[in-house]
Amino acid sequence: METTLSPRALSVSEPRTRSLLLGIPLFIYATVFASLSIIIGLIWDISWHTSIGRDGLFSAPHLAMYLGAVIAGTFSGYQVLQITFAGNKLQKQRSVRFWGIFYSSLGALFCIWGAFAMLTSAPFDDWWHNTYGLDVTILSPPHTVLALGMMTIQFGAIISVLALQNRGDAIGLPTDQQERRNRRLQLFYVVAAGFFLTMLYVIVSEYQSRHDMHRSSFYMIGGGLYTFLLSAIARSSRLKWAATTTAGVYMTMLMLMVWVLPLFSAEPKLGPILNHIDHFQAFDFPLLIIFPAIVIDFVLNRYAAKNDWLLALMIGPLFLLVFVLVQWPFGDFLMSEYARNWFFGSETWYFGSNPDWEFRYAYAPWMVTTGWSLVKGLGIATILCIGTTRLGLYWGRWMQQVRR
Amino acid sequence: MMMKDLYRLGLCLLLLAMSLTAYAHIGSPGVVFEGNAGPYRLLVSVSPPEVIPGTAQIQIFVENGEVDHIWVKPIYWYVGDEGSPSPDEAVVSEENPSQYDGTVWLMSSGTASLEVSIEGSLGEGDTLVPVMAASTAQKAMEPGLGWILAGLGIFLVILMVTIISASVSDGTLSPEQPMTARYRRKRWVGAGLAVLVLGMVLYGGKMWWDSWANSYQEYIYKPYQATSTVLDTEDGRILNFEIDTSYLSYRGESSRASYLIPDHGKLMHMFLIREGSLDAFAHLHPQRKDTITYQVNLPPLPEGRYFVYADVVRWNGFAETIADTIDIPPAPPMQAKLVSLAEERLYTDPDDTYVISNPVEASQPQLPANAIVVCGKPGIETPLPDGSTAIWEHQPGEPVVAGKLYPMTFAIQDPQGQPAVLEPYMGMMGHLVVFKNDGSVYVHLHPVGNYSMASRTVLETRIAQDQKLPQLPDPVQFADSVDYLLASLQTMGDVEREAYLMAGMEHEAKNSDATHTEHATVTFPYVFPEAGEYRIWVQMKRNGKVLNSAFDVTVND
Numbered sequence: 025m026e027t028t029l030s031p032r033a034l035s036v037s038e039p040r041t042r043s044l045l046l047g048i049p050l051f052i053y054a055t056v057f058a059s060l061s062i063i064i065g066l067i068w069d070i071s072w073h074t075s076i077g078r079d080g081l082f083s084a085p086h087l088a089m090y091l092g093a094v095i096a097g098t099f100s101g102y103q104v105l106q107i108t109f110a111g112n113k114l115q116k117q118r119s120v121r122f123w124g125i126f127y128s129s130l131g132a133l134f135c136i137w138g139a140f141a142m143l144t145s146a147p148f149d150d151w152w153h154n155t156y157g158l159d160v161t162i163l164s165p166p167h168t169v170l171a172l173g174m175m176t177i178q179f180g181a182i183i184s185v186l187a188l189q190n191r192g193d194a195i196g197l198p199t200d201q202q203e204r205r206n207r208r209l210q211l212f213y214v215v216a217a218g219f220f221l222t223m224l225y226v227i228v229s230e231y232q233s234r235h236d237m238h239r240s241s242f243y244m245i246g247g248g249l250y251t252f253l254l255s256a257i258a259r260s261s262r263l264k265w266a267a268t269t270t271a272g273v274y275m276t277m278l279m280l281m282v283w284v285l286p287l288f289s290a291e292p293k294l295g296p297i298l299n300h301i302d303h304f305q306a307f308d309f310p311l312l313i314i315f316p317a318i319v320i321d322f323v324l325n326r327y328a329a330k331n332d333w334l335l336a337l338m339i340g341p342l343f344l345l346v347f348v349l350v351q352w353p354f355g356d357f358l359m360s361e362y363a364r365n366w367f368f369g370s371e372t373w374y375f376g377s378n379p380d381w382e383f384r385y386a387y388a389p390w391m392v393t394t395g396w397s398l399v400k401g402l403g404i405a406t407i408l409c410i411g412t413t414r415l416g417l418y419w420g421r422w423m424q425q426v427r428r
Numbered sequence: 429m430m431m432k433d434l435y436r437l438g439l440c441l442l443l444l445a446m447s448l449t450a451y452a453h454i455g456s457p458g459v460v461f462e463g464n465a466g467p468y469r470l471l472v473s474v475s476p477p478e479v480i481p482g483t484a485q486i487q488i489f490v491e492n493g494e495v496d497h498i499w500v501k502p503i504y505w506y507v508g509d510e511g512s513p514s515p516d517e518a519v520v521s522e523e524n525p526s527q528y529d530g531t532v533w534l535m536s537s538g539t540a541s542l543e544v545s546i547e548g549s550l551g552e553g554d555t556l557v558p559v560m561a562a563s564t565a566q567k568a569m570e571p572g573l574g575w576i577l578a579g580l581g582i583f584l585v586i587l588m589v590t591i592i593s594a595s596v597s598d599g600t601l602s603p604e605q606p607m608t609a610r611y612r613r614k615r616w617v618g619a620g621l622a623v624l625v626l627g628m629v630l631y632g633g634k635m636w637w638d639s640w641a642n643s644y645q646e647y648i649y650k651p652y653q654a655t656s657t658v659l660d661t662e663d664g665r666i667l668n669f670e671i672d673t674s675y676l677s678y679r680g681e682s683s684r685a686s687y688l689i690p691d692h693g694k695l696m697h698m699f700l701i702r703e704g705s706l707d708a709f710a711h712l713h714p715q716r717k718d719t720i721t722y723q724v725n726l727p728p729l730p731e732g733r734y735f736v737y738a739d740v741v742r743w744n745g746f747a748e749t750i751a752d753t754i755d756i757p758p759a760p761p762m763q764a765k766l767v768s769l770a771e772e773r774l775y776t777d778p779d780d781t782y783v784i785s786n787p788v789e790a791s792q793p794q795l796p797a798n799a800i801v802v803c804g805k806p807g808i809e810t811p812l813p814d815g816s817t818a819i820w821e822h823q824p825g826e827p828v829v830a831g832k833l834y835p836m837t838f839a840i841q842d843p844q845g846q847p848a849v850l851e852p853y854m855g856m857m858g859h860l861v862v863f864k865n866d867g868s869v870y871v872h873l874h875p876v877g878n879y880s881m882a883s884r885t886v887l888e889t890r891i892a893q894d895q896k897l898p899q900l901p902d903p904v905q906f907a908d909s910v911d912y913l914l915a916s917l918q919t920m921g922d923v924e925r926e927a928y929l930m931a932g933m934e935h936e937a938k939n940s941d942a943t944h945t946e947h948a949t950v951t952f953p954y955v956f957p958e959a960g961e962y963r964i965w966v967q968m969k970r971n972g973k974v975l976n977s978a979f980d981v982t983v984n985d
Contacts, residue, residue, distance in 0.1 A: 144584065
């Protein structure tokens with residue numbers, strides 16, 4: 025006897041799914057997971073290149089990054105096609121229309137762009153290696169295309185959560201569930217922002233290592249970028265301590281990577297090998313951004329009604345002051361023998377670098393900005409921080425308005 | 429006059445092109461090795477990468493025993509064996525079951541080697557093949573890939589403009605809010621701004637890419653440059669060869685000419701080839717006058733423009749070729765006596781030699797000379813001026829193909845038609861120069877292959893040490909000690925010197941010529957890098973005199 029299997033029978037019953045997901049579309053969960061998968065893959069990949077050196081197109085870290093791209097790209101692509109060709113009026117009203125026929129959420133568009141940029145970077149990077157050699161650097165043009173792709177997917181995740189949070193759709197949930205839904209969206213938002221901050225840090229990490237912590241350029245680059253992002257996040261989030269929590273997510277993420285990766289064995293597969301290692305070399309210990317991030321939340325909470333320029337004038341210099349006061353001595357600590365353990369992981373050393381280098385755990389004279397140069401450098405960093413905070417607040421205002 | 433200028437311009441461009449690919453060869457980057465790995469006799473062909481870091485492709489042929497495993501790994505001079513990764517196994521080729529294929533990553537520029545280890549029925553054995561790791565080329569993008577990337581790039585730009593324009597307009601509208609004229613305008617303004625910003629980003633990206641390409645140009649291998657001049661002195665005609673010191677600015681202290689070491693007992697092996705007709709060839713060994721100036725008594729070569737190739741080896745085993753050209757003027761009549769004196773002086777160094785042969789084109793005039801070497805063809809016996817005959821053992825009419833490993837075997841018979849008894853010449857049973865008629869390929873090789881014996885010795889010595897990173901020696905002391913060694917070699921007799929030069933070397937003739945115990949044949953393994961017309965000079969020694977022969981060959985694709 026022939027039986028017909030209903031598709032419904034294979035799926036979890038709708039009310040149960042609804043209560044589990046709290047009415048938050050699966051797409052949101054997928055994009056946040058994609059963001060996590062990408063950042064884990066990236067840090068793992070850097071560790072792989074520091075420890076093993078040789079990899080293939082389908083190495084495990086690459087697969088983690090591809091997984092993020094595929095999930096984000098597929099879910100977003102499906103969303104566009106579904107809304108365009110089978111969506112109801114409400115779905116279309118919650119979307120932006122483009123190229124005359126398509127409908128999509130902004131987050132999905134960002135994710136699609138990111139997935140295509142990552143796809144583009146693959147043949148570009150392959151050609152680049154064949155033309156200029158295998159670069160042992162994070163910042164090269166094809167890597168930047170890849171990084172832009174990854175960041176855009178991560179930003180897509182942020183925007184997707186944000187649109188939902190800002191819209192506050194009445195979806196008929198009981199009050200307690202509605203509250204849980206709101207909290208979950210707020211949490212997802214800072215988690216997605218934390219992943220994004222981690223990515224931003226990784227991209228500029230060549231200028232943010234412990235050997236750079238006594239340079240004024242460290243504070244110009246770091247101060248400028250982190251104030252921009254964290255001000256925008258703090259303004260657009262509905263959490264009271266959004267910037268601090270975002271920095272906390274960033275620190276937790278990186279610390280976990282520092283603790284977990286060295287548990288696995290690894291052997292350099294490329295010569296010359298100067299540093300003989302037998303386990304994965306961790307990526308850097310996170311910067312203590314959580315402390316200056318408190319400044320942003322504090323000022324925005326206390327002086328919410330003030331003019332944005334005034335807020336920037338308060339946040340910029342204060343952020344930088346706390347950042348310098350915390351990170352400068354922490355740089356000394358990371359150089360000390362107290363940081364050469366599993367917790368701080370400062371023994372991490374590229375297999376191709378001489379482990380007996382005299383400045384492995386010390387600042388060489390050329391790594392330290394002193395005197396007038398330091399005053400000038402920190403002055404520039406202060407002005408930069410004011411400017412980027414103002415820009416971040418402007419950006420945050422736009423993010424508050426995103427609804428589709 | 430204009431034609432001459434154009435000709436000179438062409439020659440300069442050719443030399444410029446050559447300079448991009450020169451290190452111990454011109455345009456022939458492959459390394460061929462023939463020798464022993466313990467009990468195994470093997471032939472190894474290496475295609476080094478054009479870009480460092482990159483991968484070298486290796487083909488290995490084992491001539492005896494049953495092979496279980498072959499392993500290959502890179503060993504750099506700088507870090508020695510302890511700084512090498514674990515080896516990778518070579519696998520049996522799908523095309524040829526007697527061939528093993530391996531891949532090795534070369535991560536840094538500099539003197540490197542491949543260690544080939546074999547396990548099999550005869551036990552274990554290993555050997556070292558020197559490879560000079562250097563970036564020599566900058567590749568262009570294939571049009572197909574260019575179009576794909578351009579297409580994706582355009583798509584990404586259009587999509588990003590769309591995203592930005594939507595982000596500032598309807599993206600901020602609540603679902604129930606309709607799209608108004610104001611938001612439509614915002615959309616267009618957003619799109620305009622996006623185009624502007626993306627344009628700036630793309631322009632910045634292009635600048636960045638260009639600066640990267642420029643940095644790569646600086647990183648790319650640049651050979652020593654030199655200036656060759658002819659000096660007519662009271663002592664005769666001298667070739668003065670002066671190395672350009674500007675190399676120090678881009679190659680660093682370790683590349684000082686003070687750090688050159690002898691190969692086959694000579695600090696410099698210089699080859700002169702008469703441009704165009706290729707009918708005059710000389711193999712000379714200039715002496716060091718000071719660290720950058722080398723001089724040699726010029727043999728009575730006919731006037732004309734000559735390609736000059738000087739092979740040298742640095743203290744770290746990096747072997748390279750310095751290329752130049754020189755115009756040799758006609759000998760002034762009143763100095764005829766000096767020329768003949770020079771000729772006599774030439775033979776005070778018995779290893780210097782020159783040969784006049786027929787021109788490559790039948791239409792070119794034949795140079796007058798006492799002894800003309802008529803160039804042979806593969807597989808056809810050719811008489812030599814001293815009455816002996818030479819043959820390149822190859823099936824007549826069978827084409828020679830580029831990219832294929834050939835054991836080029838040359839057999840010599842004495843004037844009585846008997847296999848000749850050959851003697852070592854500078855520690856080798858033969859020297860061979862391969863030259864493509866247009867000057868784009870030059871390589872100097874030996875029966876053991878086309879790597880430098882001095883490089884191999886340096887690498888073996890380095891690998892025998894622990895992993896203490898080498899320090900740069902004092903340049904003056906280093907050069908003095910080398911000069912002292914060379915001076916002591918000069919005082920030795922022929923037999924003693926050959927014995928000294930062959931000591932420690934794997935005497936290939938003993939092994940490769942198992943069926944020719946009388947040393948009447950010498951085999952040079954080689955892979956022609958590209959199709960074209962080639963002239964090959966073979967130098968061997970018989971009855972205490974250098975025996976020169978030459979061959980013309982057409983290499984097909």
